[in-house]
Amino acid sequence: MTSTTSSPALDTAAVVESIADLVHENYVFPEVAGELADLLRRRNAEDSYRAGSAEELADAVTEDLRSVNGDLHLALKHHAVPVPSGQGAAALAAMRRKFDASLGGVPRVELLDGGVAVLELSPHMFPVDWAAQPLAAALTLVAPAAALVLDLRRNLGGDPETVAFVCGYLLDGRTHLNTMLSRQGEVAEQFWTPSFVPGARFGGEKPLYVLTSGNTFSAGEELAYDLQQLGRAQVVGETTRGGAHPREGWTVHPHLELSVPIARGVNPVSGTNWEGTGVRPDVPCDADEALDRALSLALARLAE
Incomplete structure (x- = not known):
C-alpha cells in the first residue's frame, strides 16, 4: 500500500x-x-x-x-x-545527493590510446570541502599522462573554489583566475589557484583539451573559460550555455527554490566573462564528436 x-x-x-x-x-x-x-x-x-x-x-x-x-x-x-x-x-541538499551518486563528481577516469588520459567532471563542481579528496585522487592518477582531455560536456556548474582547486593541478605556480564583484561594483572575492595541491600535478606544459557542450553551465563554463583565456587549453565542442553570475538560493515554499545571481565574475585576462555568450570553442564540433576530435588533436600534437 x-x-x-x-x-x-x-x-x-x-x-x-x-x-x-x-x-x-x-x-x-x-x-x-x-x-x-x-x-x-x-x-x-x-x-x-x-x-x-x-x-x-x-x-x-x-x-x-x-x-x-x-x-x-x-x-x-x-x-x-x-x-x-x-x-x-x-x-546544498540536492547537490549532496548528486555528489553521493557520481563518485564525488568524477565519474570517469580512463587512459586512451597513445598515453592520452580522459577525466570527466560531472554533474557538478561540488563544494571543495566535499570534492577535494576524489578530485585529488583522479587528478593525481592522470598526472603522468602524455596529454589530458578534460570532459565538461555534462557539467552543470558548482563552486568556483573547486574550479581553482582543479586548475591548481593544470597550471604551474599560483595564478589569478577570477574576481567577483558585488552588486555595488566592489571586489567581493578573488579566486587563485592554490600554492599547494595534494598529490601530483599534471602541470602547465603538456597538451590539455577541454570538451564542452550546449549544456555545460556556470562553474563548468568557468573552468573551460579560465583555461582558454590563459592559453592553457584548447576548448573542443559546442558553445556553452552562458551563465557567469554566481547565485544564491532561497526556499520560498517547500517545493520552490528561488535562484538569484548575487555577484558577477571578471576574468583578469579578458576583463569580462561568458555571460550571455557562452564559452566559444577553439575547435567547434558536435558535442558527441568532441572526444574523438580532441583525441586526434592530442595524438597529432604528441607526434610532432
Whole structure:
C-alpha cells in the first residue's frame, strides 16, 4: 500500500511577493532588480500567476525573471520532494545527493590510446570541502599522462573554489583566475589557484583539451573559460550555455527554490566573462564528436 503526503497550500500571491522582495534586494544589477520586482508585482496584481501547481508557477515566474536580460541563473526552481528551508539549503541538499551518486563528481577516469588520459567532471563542481579528496585522487592518477582531455560536456556548474582547486593541478605556480564583484561594483572575492595541491600535478606544459557542450553551465563554463583565456587549453565542442553570475538560493515554499545571481565574475585576462555568450570553442564540433576530435588533436600534437 502506498501512502501519499499532501503538498502544503500554495499562497501564490504571497510567494510571488516574497520573490519580488528577494530579487529587488539581492540581484547583482540593481536597476534590473527594480525592473524585475516591478514586473513580478504587476503580474501578481493582474492574477497572471494563478497557477494550478507549484511546478506551473515555477515555469511562469522563471519566464518573467529571464525576460529582461536573459540571465539563466535567475529561476524559480520546482522540487518534487520538499526542500529544506533557509538560504542555500535546498541547493546544498540536492547537490549532496548528486555528489553521493557520481563518485564525488568524477565519474570517469580512463587512459586512451597513445598515453592520452580522459577525466570527466560531472554533474557538478561540488563544494571543495566535499570534492577535494576524489578530485585529488583522479587528478593525481592522470598526472603522468602524455596529454589530458578534460570532459565538461555534462557539467552543470558548482563552486568556483573547486574550479581553482582543479586548475591548481593544470597550471604551474599560483595564478589569478577570477574576481567577483558585488552588486555595488566592489571586489567581493578573488579566486587563485592554490600554492599547494595534494598529490601530483599534471602541470602547465603538456597538451590539455577541454570538451564542452550546449549544456555545460556556470562553474563548468568557468573552468573551460579560465583555461582558454590563459592559453592553457584548447576548448573542443559546442558553445556553452552562458551563465557567469554566481547565485544564491532561497526556499520560498517547500517545493520552490528561488535562484538569484548575487555577484558577477571578471576574468583578469579578458576583463569580462561568458555571460550571455557562452564559452566559444577553439575547435567547434558536435558535442558527441568532441572526444574523438580532441583525441586526434592530442595524438597529432604528441607526434610532432
